[in-house]
Amino acid sequence: MTTKQNDEIVIAEALGTSIRIHAARSTQLVEAARIAHDSAATCTAALGRTMTVTALIASDLKQPDEHVRVRISGNGPIGVIRAEADGAGNVRGCGDHMQLYASRADGHLDVGKVVGTDGTLQVSRDMGLKEPFTGTVLLSSGEIGEDFARYFAISEQIPSVVSVGVLVNTDSSVSAAGGMIIQLMPFAGEDIIEAVERVAASMRPMSEYMSEGIEVEDLILQLFPDARILEHKPLRWHCDCSKEHFADALAGLQKSDLEAMINEDHGAEAECHYCRKKYRFTEEELREILEKKTRA
Numbered sequence: 001m002t003t004k005q006n007d008e009i010v011i012a013e014a015l016g017t018s019i020r021i022h023a024a025r026s027t028q029l030v031e032a033a034r035i036a037h038d039s040a041a042t043c044t045a046a047l048g049r050t051m052t053v054t055a056l057i058a059s060d061l062k063q064p065d066e067h068v069r070v071r072i073s074g075n076g077p078i079g080v081i082r083a084e085a086d087g088a089g090n091v092r093g094c095g096d097h098m099q100l101y102a103s104r105a106d107g108h109l110d111v112g113k114v115v116g117t118d119g120t121l122q123v124s125r126d127m128g129l130k131e132p133f134t135g136t137v138l139l140s141s142g143e144i145g146e147d148f149a150r151y152f153a154i155s156e157q158i159p160s161v162v163s164v165g166v167l168v169n170t171d172s173s174v175s176a177a178g179g180m181i182i183q184l185m186p187f188a189g190e191d192i193i194e195a196v197e198r199v200a201a202s203m204r205p206m207s208e209y210m211s212e213g214i215e216v217e218d219l220i221l222q223l224f225p226d227a228r229i230l231e232h233k234p235l236r237w238h239c240d241c242s243k244e245h246f247a248d249a250l251a252g253l254q255k256s257d258l259e260a261m262i263n264e265d266h267g268a269e270a271e272c273h274y275c276r277k278k279y280r281f282t283e284e285e286l287r288e289i290l291e292k293k294t295r296a
Contacts, residue, residue: 005025005027005213005215006025006028007024007025007026007027007028007029007234007235007236008024008025008216008232008233008234008235009022009023009024009055009056009059009089009216009232009233009234009235010022010023010024010216010217010220010229010231010232010233011059011229011230011231011232011233012217012220012224012227012228012229012230013227013228013230014220014224014226014227014228015188015192015195015196015224015226016226017185018184018185018187018188018189018192019182019183019184019185019188019192019196019224020182020183020185021180021181021182021183021220021224021227022056022057022059022060022180022181022183023056023178023179023180023181023216023219023220024052024055024056024059024178024179024180024216024235025177025178025210025216025235026048026051026052026055026177026178026179026235027174027175027176027177027178027210028236028237029048029051029052029055029091029177029235029236029237030044030047030048030051030052030166030174030177031173031174031177032237033047033048033051033092033093033237034048034172034173034174036237036239036274036275036276037094037095037098037276038098038099039095039098039099039172040098040099040100040101040172041101041109041168041172042100042101042102042103042109042110042111042113042114043078043095043097043098043099043100043101043114044098044166044168044172044174045109045111045165045166045168046078046081046095046111046114046115046144047081047083047093047094047095047098048166048174048177049111049143049144049145049164049165049166049179050070050072050081050083050093050144051083051085051091051092051093052164052166052177052178052179053070053144053145053148053162053164053179053181054068054069054070054083054084054085054091054093055085055089055091055235056179056180056181057070057085057123057125057181058085058086058087058089058091059089059233061086061087061125061127062087062127063087063127063128064086064087064088065086065087065088065128066086066087066125066126066127066128067084067085067086067087067125067126068084068085068086068123068124068125068126069082069083069084069123069124069126069132070082070083070084070121070122070123070124071120071121071122071124072115072119072120072121072122072139072144072147073119073120073122074115074116074117074118074119074139074142075116075117075118075119076112076113076114076115076116076117076142077097077100077113077114077116078095078096078097078098078100078114078115078116079095079096079097080095080096081093081094081095081096081115082094082095082273082274084274088234089233089234089235089236090236090237090238090240091235091236091237091238092237092238092239092274092275093274094273094274100114102114109168111142111143111144112141112142112143113142114142115139115142115143115144116139116142117139117140117141117142118139119138119139120136120137120138120139121136121137121138121139121147121148121150121151122134122135122136123135123136123151123155135151135155135156136155137150137151137154137155138150144164145162145163145164145165145179146162148160148162148164148181149161149162152181152183158183158184159183159184159193160181160182160183160184161180161181161182161183161196161199161200162179162180162181163179163180163200163203163205163206164178164179164180164206165177165178165179165205165206165207165208165210166207167207167208167210167211175207175211176207176208176210176211177206177207177210178206178207178209178210178216179206180206180219180220182196182199182200184196199223199224203223217229217232239272239274239275239277241272241274241275241277243279243281246270246272246279246281247281247285247289249270250268250270250281250286250289251289251292251293255290255293255294258286258289258290258293259290261281261286262283262286262287262290266283267280267281267282267283267286268280268281268286269281
């Protein structure tokens with residue numbers, strides 16, 4: 001069945017305090033992205049998986065204005081996938097070419113084919129310091145979940161299980177989406193590692209759990225009966241683009257470029273890559289930007 005439950009992130013610890021769990025329902029988030037980009041099913045799955053894991057990583061941020069930014073470039077036909085999430089649960093994402101469809105022989109969506117494997121996964125955490133912390137790893141499968149697990153192991157040296165999935169209806173709408181990251185604490189012993197491996201081997205796809213309507217907290221407790229729920233966090237699609245933001249970007253152009261927009265194009269139109277909203281600038285508005293630039 002298709003769930004209408006609200007999206008959320010739940011953070012927990014289990015097996016004593018030896019593992020930390022971040023899990024999410026992201027159905028509404030991924031559907032909002034699909035609508036914004038009018039995306040085909042395989043691209044919806046690729047972007048949805050990326051946004052979900054990005055949101056899970058960002059759920060550790062302490063301040064609402066801190067950000068996690070993810071960039072996946074696998075040299076596949078979708079081009080570059082970008083996702084951003086902040087500490088308040090706002091998420092947005094985009095891909096260069098979102099109208100591509102690919103499936104495997106078993107009928108499942110072939111996310112790896114549209115993403116590609118000849119490239120990198122980059123995660124950047126902006127926590128209000130002088131420079132963001134950025135880690136980059138080579139892609140291994142293009143299936144997103146495996147690639148993030150590789151990132152955690154290599155770049156952050158945290159053994160992790162990453163499960164993420166998007167279930168798409170025949171009309172291309174999103175039926176269910178969700179994700180879970182299980183991470184071992186540095187002091188976790190061999191018995192803990194084996195216990196996590198057993199749980200991981202028994203898990204079904206996250207999209208299946210979400211489509212059955214199980215609460216995120218209940219799923220964590222089902223997998224780890226001793227889990228202690230630490231926090232519930234909101235999760236939503238939100239793009240903070242604005243005309244003022246694009247005006248600032250135009251102000252950064254060369255004077256000659258602005259003059260060409262005024263005299264030759266008689267205006268300009270800017271489109272947000274994340275939400276596809278368009279902003280129109282008249283000749284007069286461009287002149288005001290040019291005058292401010294000239295006075296600066």
